[in-house]
Amino acid sequence: MFRRVLIANRGEIALRILRACRTMGIEAVVAYSEADRESLPVQLADEAICIGPADAKRSYLSAPALISAAVITGCDAVHPGYGFLSEDETFAEVVRAHDLTFIGPSADVLDKFASKEGTRRLLGSHGLPTIPGSDGMLRDDAHALDEADRIGYPVLIKPSAGGGGKGMRMVRTPRELESAIKICRSEAKSAFGDDSLYLEKWLDDNRHVEVQVAIDRFGRGIHLGERDCSVQRRHQKILEEGPTPALGPAARADLAERAVRAVVAAGYENVGTLEFLVDRDGNPYFIEINCRIQVEHPVTELLTGVDMVALQMRIAAGEPLPLTQSDITLEGHAIEFRINAEDPEHDFRPGAGVVTRYHAPGGPGVRMDSHLYEGYEVPPFYDSLLGKLVVWAPDRATAIARGKAALDELLVEGLTTNIEIHKALLANEAFLDGKMTTNLLDRVGSAAFLAAAARA
Amino acid sequence: MFRRVLIANRGEIALRILRACRTMGIEAVVAYSEADRESLPVQLADEAICIGPADAKRSYLSAPALISAAVITGCDAVHPGYGFLSEDETFAEVVRAHDLTFIGPSADVLDKFASKEGTRRLLGSHGLPTIPGSDGMLRDDAHALDEADRIGYPVLIKPSAGGGGKGMRMVRTPRELESAIKICRSEAKSAFGDDSLYLEKWLDDNRHVEVQVAIDRFGRGIHLGERDCSVQRRHQKILEEGPTPALGPAARADLAERAVRAVVAAGYENVGTLEFLVDRDGNPYFIEINCRIQVEHPVTELLTGVDMVALQMRIAAGEPLPLTQSDITLEGHAIEFRINAEDPEHDFRPGAGVVTRYHAPGGPGVRMDSHLYEGYEVPPFYDSLLGKLVVWAPDRATAIARGKAALDELLVEGLTTNIEIHKALLANEAFLDGKMTTNLLDRVGSAAFLAAAARA
Amino acid sequence: MPDGPSKSRDRDRDADLAAIDALIDRLVPALTAKLGASHLGELEVREGDWKIRLRRPATAGSWNGEARRATDRAGRSAAGASGSPAHDPHRVATPASSNGATPGGGHAGHTSGTAGRPSHEHETRRVATSPAVGVFRPNARATVGTRVREGDALGHIDVLGVREDVLAPADGLVGELLTDAGNAVEYGQELLVIAVAAPAGAA
């Protein structure tokens, strides 16, 4: 196992990785930008090293800065967390070239699964149902229009690189397509440095269900059940839960087993997540794979008792999976609430500032993953995630009640958060019935949700 | 199930009961003394009602005040928590007489198990091994000396009523016995209003292991494994863990099964804990039963996933046990650290004052049960328990590492706490080897533990 | 009651506190005047080794991490006046309707700034409070204008059938009843006002 790991990330995931290191007896070195000098992971680290200015391009996105930091602090591995360089095959390769272990899939694996469209074909060829889409990347507008006609509107324009909703648009007519495609190209270009786009059949009222897998260097793979991430705003997940209310036990097991079989056959390695859209009739369509630890991994941890970050590190260190599929049992129900510094009453405008008060909820079945502390100044330069409140209970109804109580105990003052939208969700009929679809929050609008909660 | 429960207690257990009410959809009314006006449970309650002055005798120990509060706030049940009136059969009877449900054993059951010495005989007759002791209560000093000679020194003087180490002394000679017995009588008299004492054979280097049971009104009982509470200071538990490192799986299962069989046969009802001393050779001796929810119940909750407070309420409401023995599986290892306002460097002198800073640890396998919040003033009138940090992990070594990390994250400023003694324990060889005995901390002394930690 | 870093330092603390009280007293009224108008929750200024934070007291209502102290008792009396013991989530935190009338409460109708001092301490009126949890049964004396002497029984609290007398806290004239006969009341709840001749002083 590693002796010393450089944590090449920030915020709650840097803290999460640091906590995993503590339980594994690994020293944790936190690389931080000038804007994160006071962050909790920096203060808790065995060592912290400033790698650059606030601008992520010169710090968290700078391979030389990160690797140089790992070298001079005597680390033997680098954990990229999520986002930033976590799925960058070039970074993974340079890390390896400096005799450091990249905690994630190898560069070859990342390269193989880099293109979403290519991955769809690959896993489709290994038996995963995929969503009808364009024949390869869109060469030009004419090609786009032809393909959209063939697939049938509405269609979703998606960038080949990146994620998180950037460069993504749903269009219902050729006219909308023509205008949207330009915006998507420029968004994708600026966000990922790659403006190649493809089309996908748009499924109205779909659910987002993803399967968590873990595969070791020896090609042995297991799944750890699925997560339902249908509660989204503009393709951004804000609440995740497991098991999914969308599928029955048999369908869930079948989906998870097919998913792990396919990625093992396709040569995937390390932890990963296969995302599926599930249509009204419960048919799953594979859409993409995430080759990293995910924000919502605690849902799986509460259901299985498995430390996903520790598991990821063991796999990266070349250890065989310490678990077989039969060791994995999913107990009860878990819900994760993403606590973001954004204002639901003002179109989720992101916020920053000093946390003047912070009080975390506690008690049975309540877990808080947050880098906040009272007096901490949230910098304006990065994403708006302040932390994750995750609750577990034997059943979904109890988990919802526990989530309500925990959200009432949680205090975050000094900046506006989306806590109210979560309370509103827990009072929303569609959510309570387990009928949320990825478009519902955008269609109904946050205002309606908040109003509903006020009445409740 | 109950519609509205009066919480007749304070501090972390009042908060714990309130959280259980939230997940069960029960309204929670918190009864508080003037000294607890600002406490967290009071602020989170559906309703809070002041029952008297700081003096517990006129508030938390006043049956009329508590029952009147339950009546005028329209409650249908009273939860006594632990300590105070939680095992008072008269209180339980008066509660019932006012058409309220006492959340605990019935007055008859409490009465039957009120005398420790009587309970020893009763459960001994149902097959539990008991510790050699005096023939009934000590009539006078002469009787005490005769009995001590018969049992053989060292012997432990114990009060028939109460608990928590008050009125308890270990003596090694007749001379010590004669002087100690007077002190014990007066301590017991003032603490429990009952000065009857009995003798027990003192086992050097014993372990404290207790079995958690739950028995419904229909005489169906289950056990939920055991807890090891060998880390004590002057008979006060400060750290509890499960499973016990003192016994192997077979011995643990055997002890738990014998315990539940005996109490079911003896007619016990509701949740309860059977305490055993385990000698050097692993022989268990039953010493007493606790007819209430206990401080350390979260250890069992983390091992089994069962909400013990909710289970207690269901049993009190007359529901049959929702679980059978085969539903109970114990997973991994759990450790509870009692965070007390006391100064280990000054003979654990209890403290009080304003909490100027509070930051709870978080992340996987970490649970914090505490009524603290920043700005809260800990009153000097009650016990020194500020909260409980409880950690879970798949194995003991990982749980210890996680506990270390969580204790490092925990911040409590404004008053002196025993956090350092816990860090010292986690660096102590005897503890790491799972060889703690109830006398070790007193024998070695806190100073030595702190010094050891400083070196570590 | 100011924060105390640790039991063992109480003495130094009290000394220092006494010493800076003068400075603070000079500063606070100015700050309060300046900032009372603004709708800020909190301000902080740092200099050298020190950080100064000004925090507006808790808005009455659900848990927000702030001490409530006096507002709480006031809230109870308001709730008592509402007459019914029925469930009301905000009952505990409701600011007293009579709050504006009680000096020492400070600005914006908040009293928590007075940190636990009973609000009648500085008043020419004294308030008879409930000696127990139960039902309020005023007697004939408890009528506006009646002259009473300190220690006179003004009625009793019915605690499960047992009577606990409500006593006049001072000589004076009975003023308004703060809760109606037959209402459920909690321990310490303000029941009725006694108008006293001379100021009681803030002893």
Add this chain to the structure above:
Amino acid sequence: MPDGPSKSRDRDRDADLAAIDALIDRLVPALTAKLGASHLGELEVREGDWKIRLRRPATAGSWNGEARRATDRAGRSAAGASGSPAHDPHRVATPASSNGATPGGGHAGHTSGTAGRPSHEHETRRVATSPAVGVFRPNARATVGTRVREGDALGHIDVLGVREDVLAPADGLVGELLTDAGNAVEYGQELLVIAVAAPAGAA
């Protein structure tokens, strides 16, 4: 940088802050003098609607919930000077040995009170800092007494074999080196002092 209750109120806040700054400036030195001596962690005084809390900055060392800011960088330079990138749990928080020599750092050897302002801002000396994470390679110019002009390269940082020049921040004479040649340094670490003729002012 004072706390801000919410983005949307920044403007009011800044206005109010500016307004009370004067008051604070009058108060703080007195308080600091009075309390700097005592070993208190925190004090609080309440009046009316307001609460004033004075908190001593973080003791250097492990996590205690306080912002560290400048001490952190100082700590890094001290650590850099120790020469080895080997593990040192307190490395980040070690106060700089040179700290006492840097004005503006405030009392008791702490600099966190200056809230992120680089400590050389008020000085007649300027400090060349590291442009990158890597190994410090000073050149011939980087010797005490050498006269340099702003922008002169005083050496470079070796970042995985790539050179990043270390530039003189101002015209002046090279003073002490704050870390040795060949040491591992972090971004922004103070490397060497330039003594300048006229004060640079706190611009």
